[in-house]
Amino acid sequence: xxxxxxxxxxxxxxxxxxxxxxxxxxxxxxxxxxxxxxxxxxxxxxxxxxxxxxxxxxxxxxxxxxxxxxxxxxxxxxxxxxxxxxxxxxxxxxxxxxxxxxxxxxxxxxxxxxxxxxxxxxxxxxxxxxxxxxxxxxxxxxxxxxxxxxxxxxxxxxxxxxxxxxxxxxxxxxxxxxxxxxxxxxxxxxxxxxxxxxxxxxxxxxxxxxxxxxxxxxxxxxxxxxxxxxxxxxxxxxxxxxxxxxxxxxxxxxxxxxx
Amino acid sequence: xxxxxxxxxxxxxxxxxxxxxxxxxxxxxxxxxxxxxxxxxxxxxxxxxxxxxxxxxxxxxxxxxxxxxxxxxxxxxxxxxxxxxxxxxxxxxxxxxxxxxxxxxxxxxxxxxxxxxxxxxxxxxxxxxxxxxxxxxxxxxxxxxxxxxxxxxxxxxxxxxxxxxxxxxxxxxxxxxxxxxxxxxxxxxxxxxxxxxxxxxxxxxxxxxxxxxxxxxxxxxxxxxx
Numbered sequence: 001x002x003x004x005x006x007x008x009x010x011x012x013x014x015x016x017x018x019x020x021x022x023x024x025x026x027x028x029x030x031x032x033x034x035x036x037x038x039x040x041x042x043x044x045x046x047x048x049x050x051x052x053x054x055x056x057x058x059x060x061x062x063x064x065x066x067x068x069x070x071x072x073x074x075x076x077x078x079x080x081x082x083x084x085x086x087x088x089x090x091x092x093x094x095x096x097x098x099x100x101x102x103x104x105x106x107x108x109x110x111x112x113x114x115x116x117x118x119x120x121x122x123x124x125x126x127x128x129x130x131x132x133x134x135x136x137x138x139x140x141x142x143x144x145x146x147x148x149x150x151x152x153x154x155x156x157x158x159x160x161x162x163x164x165x166x167x168x169x170x171x172x173x174x175x176x177x178x179x180x181x182x183x184x185x186x187x188x189x190x191x192x193x194x195x196x197x198x199x200x201x202x203x204x205x206x207x208x209x210x211x212x213x214x215x216x217x218x219x220x221x222x223x224x225x226x227x228x229x230x231x232x233x234x235x236x237x238x239x240x241x242x243x244x245x246x247x248x249x250x251x252x253x254x255x256x257x258x259x
Numbered sequence: 260x261x262x263x264x265x266x267x268x269x270x271x272x273x274x275x276x277x278x279x280x281x282x283x284x285x286x287x288x289x290x291x292x293x294x295x296x297x298x299x300x301x302x303x304x305x306x307x308x309x310x311x312x313x314x315x316x317x318x319x320x321x322x323x324x325x326x327x328x329x330x331x332x333x334x335x336x337x338x339x340x341x342x343x344x345x346x347x348x349x350x351x352x353x354x355x356x357x358x359x360x361x362x363x364x365x366x367x368x369x370x371x372x373x374x375x376x377x378x379x380x381x382x383x384x385x386x387x388x389x390x391x392x393x394x395x396x397x398x399x400x401x402x403x404x405x406x407x408x409x410x411x412x413x414x415x416x417x418x419x420x421x422x423x424x425x426x427x428x429x430x431x432x433x434x435x436x437x438x439x440x441x442x443x444x445x446x447x448x449x450x451x452x453x454x455x456x457x458x459x460x461x462x463x464x465x466x467x468x469x470x471x472x473x474x475x476x477x478x479x480x481x482x483x484x485x
Contacts (some may be wrong), residue, residue: 020468021449024442025380055369058427059443060375061420065334069346076350080357181285251426 008044015045023052029082113211144231146170146221154217164213166193167206170221180222181205187217305370306363313361320357325373328353331378338444340381348385352378383446396440427477435470442467 018035021027027035039046140161146168154170168181172200181193191213196205220230303319305313305326311319331352335345363373378411428436437456441447449456453463 001413017449017464017468021442021464022473023471024439024444024467026442026467028448048346050474051479055441055471057372057376058420058424058474058478059333059439060372060379061424063330063334063375063378064337065329068328068332068349072332072346072350073321073324075346076328076353079350079399080320082352086350116392159379234269 007179009042012042012045019045019049020052023049025055047154076148078092142233145233148229156231158216159198164209164217166209169204170198179203179228182222183216184218186217290307307366309360309363309370322328324353327374331374334378335382337383339385344385348381349378367375379444386445396437423478427474430477431470431473435466435473438463438466439470439474
């Protein structure tokens, strides 16, 4: 079989162009009907067309994988008319992504003082990203899960560098109200870091950490009903590993919150 | 030294020169947004997801969307060149796939081909409504090759199949390659290609046929011919 003769029958050559166009989906009208009729009765051309269709569809492999715009899933679920529970699940996931996106961006660009900026979120909330939430070569990042009862409720990241910081995102799915973040150091000392708010269990929060704090062994999120979730750093994470800063030894830096 | 407490419980110690590596290692743990839309190992197959979607399982639908939204959006974006328009098309494609999950027939091809074909057809419809070709065919091929929005892990996942196709395309004559792209990605008929390229209709048909036949031969043999 060659380019000019798709099948073995004498008339097959007349359909060679049509087979390719049919496989590419660009054959219309009477031409399409004629080629289809021939393919129906010619096993060779039928097989040829299937092979050509596979080759044509292989072009889809070139489709690049591009991250859709933020909120894509939320808008999609709304268009689909998904039940509230499913939409809530998407929103929860989406909300968790927002602080993570900010953090990821800061990590990716990795410059100390990555630049303060306003992040509009949800059309209602505006949160400021402190300039200190950046990273620099030589710093350390440690990531742990915030867990409760064996269930992972969020993530916590501690960056130790010229300006150290702690960032967490949490989703326990229920609690609304004030939550406190505190850490227990390797030397046994417990230090409160600050307060933030959870809305229906969602929240993300960060704080800059002055140097000299020591190693963090456990970080906890505490409400007036007790410990909501905690993360354990097996080897004790450093909070002032590199360089010198002007911290006062008491953890109370600018904080960043969204929920 | 950068130390990364990984989710698998083991600390990883990395030199400062590997800072980028440390960040990339930390990101998956802290950022859902960096998670790509591929099937996770041990997760349900595409077919299983579609079967669950057909039963009204919205969580399965959401997983399906997350698995394919990147490629569907990427395809539309490559062809349209406009993020807003591409999102509309990508959403419509995924919605149709979701709604038509009950009639998906595995014997007719892979799920990925099915979904991306829906997206391609919708994008062609959108292009026809706009009556323009915003992306030059040669650029379209280039987009798939070197989109700067493609994450390294996604590129790694998709590179195997894509690399073979691109190499096969590279083995075609330039005019054959253009004809194929215009036909497949822009839905242009032989007559429309003839007009767009200012060539006789017979020449356009020959380019289409010769290009596709050679692509098939190259893909089938697994070899690259020049």
